[in-house]
Amino acid sequence: MKILAIESSGLTAGVAVVDELRVIGEFSANHKLSHSQTLMPMIDMLLALIEMSLEEMDAIACSSGPGSFTGLRIGASTAKALAYAANKPIAPVPTIDALAYNVFDAYSLIAPVMDARRSQVYTSVYEWASPESAASQPRLARLSEYAAESVAEAVDKCAGYGRKVIFAGDGAVSLKEEIKAASEKSGLDYSFAPCAQTWQRAASVGFLGIQAFREDATLDSDSFKPFYLRQSQAERELAEKARAQLN
Numbered sequence: 001m002k003i004l005a006i007e008s009s010g011l012t013a014g015v016a017v018v019d020e021l022r023v024i025g026e027f028s029a030n031h032k033l034s035h036s037q038t039l040m041p042m043i044d045m046l047l048a049l050i051e052m053s054l055e056e057m058d059a060i061a062c063s064s065g066p067g068s069f070t071g072l073r074i075g076a077s078t079a080k081a082l083a084y085a086a087n088k089p090i091a092p093v094p095t096i097d098a099l100a101y102n103v104f105d106a107y108s109l110i111a112p113v114m115d116a117r118r119s120q121v122y123t124s125v126y127e128w129a130s131p132e133s134a135a136s137q138p139r140l141a142r143l144s145e146y147a148a149e150s151v152a153e154a155v156d157k158c159a160g161y162g163r164k165v166i167f168a169g170d171g172a173v174s175l176k177e178e179i180k181a182a183s184e185k186s187g188l189d190y191s192f193a194p195c196a197q198t199w200q201r202a203a204s205v206g207f208l209g210i211q212a213f214r215e216d217a218t219l220d221s222d223s224f225k226p227f228y229l230r231q232s233q234a235e236r237e238l239a240e241k242a243r244a245q246l247n
Contacts, residue, residue, distance in 0.1 A: 003091070003206045005018060006062045006075050007063045007200045008039060008078075013038045014042075024050050026202055027045065028199075034074075035071050059088055060083050061208065062075055062209075064076075066094075072226035073226065091210075094227075099200060100140055100168070101140055102193070102198070108191075109161055111125050111154065111166065112124065113169045127141055129141045167193065
């Protein structure tokens with residue numbers, strides 16, 4: 001099985017091709033250019049480099065949210081166009097799941113935190129469940145609902161599990177001091193993932209896409225849409241204007 005994966009939920013734009021056992025190829029960029037300028041060129045170059053075609057892919061995996069409204073829409077549009085053209089299913093992969101997949105620790109909890117602006121983070125809490133047998137792989141298990149909440153709320157939720165927590169995601173970089181202060185206040189045993197495991201990665205989207213494909217959790221190009229945990233700035237401003245007119 002081969003999956004073409006697209007990651008565009010944050011500052012990093014990434015594409016990858018994976019199978020069940022390896023990363024066949026992967027490109028990522030986090031430097032100035034917008035996702036609309038980088039995704040399709042990276043896909044074209046990657047497929048050419050590994051000497052594969054879109055038709056050889058079994059499915060297209062795409063980060064489905066939460067995250068940057070613009071980035072998610074660009075990624076979704078790209079995935080939908082490719083899936084429609086090649087008649088391939090789309091495997092939606094929640095962004096926070098893919099961030100947690102970057103970090104393996106058999107004993108600690110994983111808490112991805114994406115900087116959602118307005119003093120909030122997108123987050124959830126995960127653990128790696130023990131494999132059912134020596135021949136099988138451990139499985140990532142989500143312990144809490146996806147949430148848009150303050151750093152203090154996210155840290156307090158983690159502290160409630162009474163276990164060490166590893167923070168990852170762009171929020172673990174931009175909000176590091178706030179996370180440290182809240183963790184020390186709550187008595188949370190915590191650490192931060194290494195840089196190589198912190199940022200979004202298309203390969204992680206791809207491996208979770210394989211899992212979604214096996215579980216028959218794919219969608220056709222018309223049905224796939226990104227999901228958001230809160231309204232966009234434009235939607236919030238429109239709602240505020242409507243409320244002001246009513247008052």
